[in-house]
Amino acid sequence: MKALVYNAPYDVSIENVPDARIEQPNDALVQITTTNICGSDLHMYEGRTAVERGKILGHENMGIVEETGPGVTRVQPGDRVSVPFNIACGTCRNCLSGWTAFCLRVNPVEGMDGAAYGYANMGPYDGGQAELLRVPHADVNLLELPPGTEHESDFTMLSDIFPTGWHGTELAGQQAGDSVAVFGAGPVGLMAAHSAMLRGASRVFVVDKEADRLALAESIGATPVDFTQGDPVEQILEATGGRGADCGVEAVGYQAHDQSGQEHPELVLDNLVKAVRTTGGIGVVGVYVPEDPEAADEGARHGRVAFDYGTFFTKGQRMGTGQCPVLRYNRGLRDLVIAGRARPSFLVSHELGLDEAPDAYRHFDKRDEGWTKVLLHPGQ
Template identity: 45%
Template sequence: MAGNNAVAYKSPGKVEVIDIDYPTFELKDGPGVNPANVGRKVPHGVILKTVATNICGSDQHMVRGRTTAPPDLVLGHEITGEVVETGPDVEFLQVGDLVSVPFNIACGRCRNCKERKTGICLNVNPDRPGSAYGYVDMGGWVGGQANYVLVPYADFNCLKFPDKDQALEKIMDLTMLSDIFPTGFHGAVTAGVGVGSTVYVAGAGPVGLAAATGALLLGAAVVIVGDMNADRLKQAASFGCETVDLTQGGPAEQIEQILGEPLVDCGVDAVGFEAKGHGAGASEAPATVLNSLMDITAAGGALGIPGLYVTGDPGGVDEAAKKGSLSLSLGTGWAKSLSFTTGQCPVMKYNRQLMMAILHDRVSIAKNVNAKAISLEDAPRGYAEFDSGAASKYVLNPNGYIKN
């Protein structure tokens, strides 16, 4: 049986590559596994040999100790892989197929899945709607930052690439289909971006850059990206975005210099619950982004909120923030008739269309997010560099499929 190494959370600020069991078609007990899921049979699953698996900003929240993730939780919800085993109930996938795996696990059978709300499947997490690989409070499905990973409900969840050789040539782009490209695109779609829109994206990390890419793909006239990190702002500018340096203060005045007015049609929050205030040396103030977006989005507009917000944050700035209770100016949103869309992106709503855009050279998401491939053993360095603000999206290459 093949060995299986994986990236695991150990303690705040620390990840390690550890040995774990090779997957089987049954969910075993382990760190973070919901007791009600232990022993769950997965005849509808496949085992993948991982082709690419990415470090995500959502992983960083756990690694910083900002969630209740237990030690030795295997990380990784952005998975692309080759099928090496199929369960007895799998009909349409075969050994050798190359597939993208949505980060949200969905059964395909419940009411929400049938309504394309795959981010809030009712059957995969005993505690609440919605699940994901390698994530705290998501049912305990083992993460994919490993040599091998189990994918349940595989006929439904897996997006098969039509041409394996072509897919391997474009793997650095296609690996983004598991999460950040659909997530950023979802942020732009739910913010109402269309032809001629003016758009403000808060956050120039990978999801923010993916949202900016999505906004351009949707026909936006102007996409403005705000951040405090100069290197990340340069990355946004590299593919045609305007930028706002939030160390200089709030976004409204700088937006006015760009557009002639301090308002945009559409706003996207790609920051989430670890947001800081505006200005040099600003401290954490988790409602800042949402409140500023309400201020600068035109009346009747919409906010797409793919940035992560949690119900349990041990490192929250106050007791309310530790429970996910933020001081929102909801009156502003109400008075301006703004719409809000939150929650996990339903990846399958978008991933096939975005795959086609990649395969037919309509978009270069890997270039836009500055994707860099590193080995699985190098994951601790990738996590540290990403946490320090590197303007890169780190792609782990556990089995040598990616040729640098």
Template identity: 40%
Template sequence: MKAMTYRGPYKIRVEEKPDPTIQHPNDAIVRVTRAAVCGSDLHLFHGMMPDTRIGHTFGHEIVGVVEVGSSVETLRPGDRVMVPFNIYCGSCYFCRRGLFSNCHNVNPNATAVGGIHGYSHTTGGYDGGQAERVRVPFADVGPSVIPEWLASEDALLLTDAFSTGYFGAQQGDIAEGDTVVVFGAGPVGLAAARSAWFLGAGRVIVVDHLDYRLEKARQFAFAETMHLHEVGDIVLALKKATGYLGADVVIDAVGAEADGSVVQHVTGAKLKLQGGSPVALNWAIDSARKGGTVSILGAYGPLVTSVRLGDIINKGLTVRGNQAPVKRQWPRLLEHIQAGHIRPSELLTHRFPLEHIAEAYHVFSSKLDDCIKPLIVVGEE
């Protein structure tokens, strides 16, 4: 089969790889029809995440058609399915509590995180779906048949980006009338901003440094916006905008690659001595009011230094973060889609065939052509 493969930082190509095989009776093989490039894929692409091995296939946003699953009971060959980025067993201590992203049985490094499709050996070493076929473990509990009324490209955004954004808003415990600030107007930040309204926000402010993404925040998320480079001190600007109290809820949808100091860039991106720059997280901490909540959606490596722990303690902040338990968000999001409240595929701005996926990474990573999120067309539906 054809598959995207990692050849080192900033180097990917499409190669022929062996087709995936059934390794356990509850596996399924899914023929991929649509995939996407996620902002967290860029952390892998840039060499930010540990134990990303040569030859690994990325891609954790996947829809496709079931080809085979020997003892799978919930799916049949020919079913059109959406595959959550989480790989989980459905029966361990954490899965029984709905913490699918923290499954204890799918990753040798499970003390830190569960399994994720196509996200390095830190998350289990599973090949991802930027390929013609993908092995899906625990197929009875992860993937779901796509409702007939749901377009595949809307389903694709539920496999990570929109579900993660919705989860980030949930983590904020937004109360009626709260002011919510979102750092980062990428797909996940835009989804979080839009979702904040569903959970009762009275005001939503999105911060970014790119005009076209801020315009998308105004159009898609109905948010106020602040341009990072036009307001001077962003924390002071947000304090002024909130009566010098700070926001009730702040969502960090930026993560490891926020622009930081030269030292942070060298130690994080080059030497990998920390999990990226904590600058966006520190802005979130400083922008929250005393007693407020910080919700972390941005992806970080295992070590992030220079986080303002003293400010968290002294301000009495609640800080919450996790990989989103994607499937838990689907029932409510499907209701919103069916009611016409949201159309997640509006976040997709570019389409590339699998053969041109290197160009997709280049355009997305370099913020070219007003790219919000690239779709990868893999096969016929």
């Protein structure tokens, strides 16, 4: 089959690799119809992780079940499905508690709970930027979708970024009527803004410096905050009468940059502590890692990010963190799409064939204007 593989920093290519196949009785094979390039794929693309050479990338996947193992009873060949980026066993303590992002059984990497497709340190599983994908524990992990092709560009967001954006607002403790500050207008930040609106926010501020992304935020009713035009904290405080937003979402992660391009891993955390009111909540769904050899300072190289914890404590704020347990949200979000209430496809900028993926990675990594979300269709 054709698949996109990692070769070296800034070097990915389409290669012919052995077909994915059934390996365990509870496996399914999914023929991929749509797979997305995610902002967190860029951490690997840029050489900021320990991903191994030859890894098939891609953790945002959907398609049609082609084959099932003898232990699979709930899904069957021909079913149209969304594949959560988390791989969960469904029966360990964390899975039974709803924390499928931290499954205790599926990742053999020491010290790591939770697994994912095509990602560094998240287990031996190939990704779905390919023609076929092996899905372990298929009865647990696959979400059925209506047959056909309707809502394809919306449903493809159910594997990761739509639930992750929603999770950010959940971690922040958002209530109906709250004002919400979202830092980062990449795909996850835009999904957090969309989720905040669906959850009844009175106002949503979206902070970024890229004009095309801020325009997308404004198109769904959010208030764009361009940090090249002034301190984003001051802009939010002024807009809220000095009180600050009721809660906030961190959708940037450890590679946060100031307007000059300098990297500061603590930057967004510091800004959220200042921009969110006393006793407000902060949800962190931007990626942070325990080891980053390319970090700007020694502490950050070992996962020690020195944000303004003193002010955070003094203001009595709360913070929730971690990868999204997709299975907690994806069924409800699917039904919002079907009902016409949610339209996560608003951020899609490009739909390409799999062969065009290496060039798409280059554009997306450079934040070239107009490259906000790339969908790949291996069948094209």
